[in-house]
Amino acid sequence: MSAFIFYLDGTLVETERLKVLPYAEVVGRLTGPNTLDGRAVELYERIVGSTDEIGCRQVIDEFNLASAPGSSDLADGTDSEHCKELHRLRMDKYRENHGALGRLQANAYQHNVDLLRHQKSIRRTVSMATSSFTDEARHVLDLLGLHVLLDDVVIIEDSPIGTRASMASGAAWICVSTAFPRPAIDAVPWIDRRWTVHDQVKLGETVACRIELIEQG
Numbered sequence: 001m002s003a004f005i006f007y008l009d010g011t012l013v014e015t016e017r018l019k020v021l022p023y024a025e026v027v028g029r030l031t032g033p034n035t036l037d038g039r040a041v042e043l044y045e046r047i048v049g050s051t052d053e054i055g056c057r058q059v060i061d062e063f064n065l066a067s068a069p070g071s072s073d074l075a076d077g078t079d080s081e082h083c084k085e086l087h088r089l090r091m092d093k094y095r096e097n098h099g100a101l102g103r104l105q106a107n108a109y110q111h112n113v114d115l116l117r118h119q120k121s122i123r124r125t126v127s128m129a130t131s132s133f134t135d136e137a138r139h140v141l142d143l144l145g146l147h148v149l150l151d152d153v154v155i156i157e158d159s160p161i162g163t164r165a166s167m168a169s170g171a172a173w174i175c176v177s178t179a180f181p182r183p184a185i186d187a188v189p190w191i192d193r194r195w196t197v198h199d200q201v202k203l204g205e206t207v208a209c210r211i212e213l214i215e216q217g
Helices: 015-031 038-047 052-062 079-098 101-106 110-121 134-143 160-169 182-187 200-216
Strands: 003-007 125-129 154-157 172-176
Touching: 003 110, 015 038, 015 052, 015 079, 015 101, 038 052, 052 079, 079 134, 101 134, 110 125, 154 160, 154 200, 160 172, 160 182, 172 200
Parallel strands: 003 125, 154 172
Antiparallel strands: none
């Protein structure tokens, strides 16, 4: 046995129960009463397990939030922009109250958190999966002391889109091309050629150089 993969939501922390309350509060404010809307809780129970993007879209469509009395908070824009804005409003509520340190700790499944820490302490590979947005997942892990330092990570990617996401994360990265994405990789000027590997023979050398640079600080 060499690795454990944990799911964040509902396995390490009961975030699903905590996440539904900000939805209900935001829906209540946007639709007029400015009170917790129980309909949002019922909807969330039907779609629990969906990604946050799907959840936001379902809430917007179900309650017609784009034209609700308080819809100015969502601003004009595309459906995608509405989803992002609803996510922001919900996250503001979540961090202000339901996602605060005390609430997260009270809703942590300590036996699973302890298992994760133990497996990491004996140097097994530990990974975490989540359907939550990155900022939300990072918030939970940071508060529980389970975050991974970016200095401990090298991301291996094979495409311009994946490499851009890796760069945005702040972690070190190496773009190892294959035949299909190679023309796209060569076409963009912002991928540092030092960390681009077209010849697999050079992969080990590039990885060693990347790690050495990280360890030098």
